[in-house]
Amino acid sequence: MSKTIKKIEPVSRVKARIRLPGSKSVTHRALLMAALAQGESQIKNPLVAEDTLLTAKALEQLGAEMQWGEQIVRVIPAQKRWKEPHGPIFLGNSGTSTRLLLAVAATGTGEFLFDGSPRLRERPIGPILEALKTLGVQCQCLGQEGYPPVKIISRGLAGGEVWVDAGQSSQFLSALLIASPCARKEMRVGWHEPIASFPYVALTLSMMEEVGIEYRWSGTNRIIVPAPQPYPALKYTVEGDCSSASYFWAAAALTQGEVYTHPISPGSSQGDCRLLEVMENMGCRVQWEEEGVTVSGPERLKAVDLDMNKMPDMVPTIAVLAAFAEGHTRIRNVAHLRVKESDRLHVVAMELSKLGVPVRELPDGLEIDGGHAHTPDTGLEAHDDHRIAMAFALAGLCVKGVEIHGAESVAKSFPTFWDVFAQLQP
Numbered sequence: 001m002s003k004t005i006k007k008i009e010p011v012s013r014v015k016a017r018i019r020l021p022g023s024k025s026v027t028h029r030a031l032l033m034a035a036l037a038q039g040e041s042q043i044k045n046p047l048v049a050e051d052t053l054l055t056a057k058a059l060e061q062l063g064a065e066m067q068w069g070e071q072i073v074r075v076i077p078a079q080k081r082w083k084e085p086h087g088p089i090f091l092g093n094s095g096t097s098t099r100l101l102l103a104v105a106a107t108g109t110g111e112f113l114f115d116g117s118p119r120l121r122e123r124p125i126g127p128i129l130e131a132l133k134t135l136g137v138q139c140q141c142l143g144q145e146g147y148p149p150v151k152i153i154s155r156g157l158a159g160g161e162v163w164v165d166a167g168q169s170s171q172f173l174s175a176l177l178i179a180s181p182c183a184r185k186e187m188r189v190g191w192h193e194p195i196a197s198f199p200y201v202a203l204t205l206s207m208m209e210e211v212g213i214e215y216r217w218s219g220t221n222r223i224i225v226p227a228p229q230p231y232p233a234l235k236y237t238v239e240g241d242c243s244s245a246s247y248f249w250a251a252a253a254l255t256q257g258e259v260y261t262h263p264i265s266p267g268s269s270q271g272d273c274r275l276l277e278v279m280e281n282m283g284c285r286v287q288w289e290e291e292g293v294t295v296s297g298p299e300r301l302k303a304v305d306l307d308m309n310k311m312p313d314m315v316p317t318i319a320v321l322a323a324f325a326e327g328h329t330r331i332r333n334v335a336h337l338r339v340k341e342s343d344r345l346h347v348v349a350m351e352l353s354k355l356g357v358p359v360r361e362l363p364d365g366l367e368i369d370g371g372h373a374h375t376p377d378t379g380l381e382a383h384d385d386h387r388i389a390m391a392f393a394l395a396g397l398c399v400k401g402v403e404i405h406g407a408e409s410v411a412k413s414f415p416t417f418w419d420v421f422a423q424l425q426p
Ligand SMILES: O=C(O)C1=C[C@@H](OP(=O)(O)O)[C@@H](O)[C@H](O)C1
Pocket: 024, 025, 026, 028, 095, 096, 168, 169, 170, 171, 174, 196, 197, 200, 312, 313, 336
């Protein structure tokens, strides 16, 4: 795909009502659970974006059928788990698709080859492969050990006790949990502390419960899933994506504006909703309604000191807010940002520097001095990372002359982002 450039114009006091695309994390999980289910499922308001389409296409290669309609997808599971795919299953740069599908594919019989973009080949999968091997699955990395491409040969999951190291990604644990009900006998899934991005595991568990899967906790780091336990056919409505909402909440925060985003509810299971609490601490006003939330920006944003381990995807958004806040912001405990779509700690520091923002890149975080941003001498680079493109577009609302190079990267999670963002511009 050729690189596109977006020029952003400064705006004061944005005012907008934003309809959010469906949640990426929820859509991935709903598609996978539907493909494992007994009978036809209906998923309303799914996210139709590069990554969720990669998950859907992979499931089709495994024999499931997807019927796409207006804001709905019907999923008809494969007649037998699974049809052996012709050729490799290509997963672009979607970490969620890759880690979750490895375990989901291993619930069936067959030989599967998973691969992706050059960047996906640098994103770790070792811990999920180790766990699958314990469950009787053969896994062979074809390039570097612990990274895609990987061939797996499975005859289903044996069940029993398995431990996973989820310190670099919660997706290893979510993968095992989603696959667990399809094992031949009870699964006891434990994880070593510390774990990264725990709210995504909580989201996995809450969706399993919502669709009718039983499980129980055993201590604080082990879950027991009775198996075999069929996934019932789903009728599921995906709520709006809180991570995508963050860019619009931040637009209100940066411009003393007011933005309403929907559909999301105060009881949302998406961990990134907690960004609103951080934004309140920065001085924003947050008002929840039953189906949406309004954020109003303060006269002056305050700096914060934060452990962002549970909200890694929100770091680029917070970093840009910090650049325009009063004082010194510290973001801690997010070393796992180095294995995302880009090395997000490095890339955020690099792009903030182009804006003249004093920033220090730490092994597991960032320090940012607010209040110094100015027009950059060159374009800002998205580094093939949707969240970098969307977060740095926000800087353009406050300083003149911001151009985002590689604007097409938003297609990964929010293909209509630039059209929706245009609603903020005069
Ligand atoms: O399970 C999920 O849906 C996700 C988990 C998180 O990844 P890590 O657990 O690797 O941090 C997050 O960054 C990603 O965007 C989505």
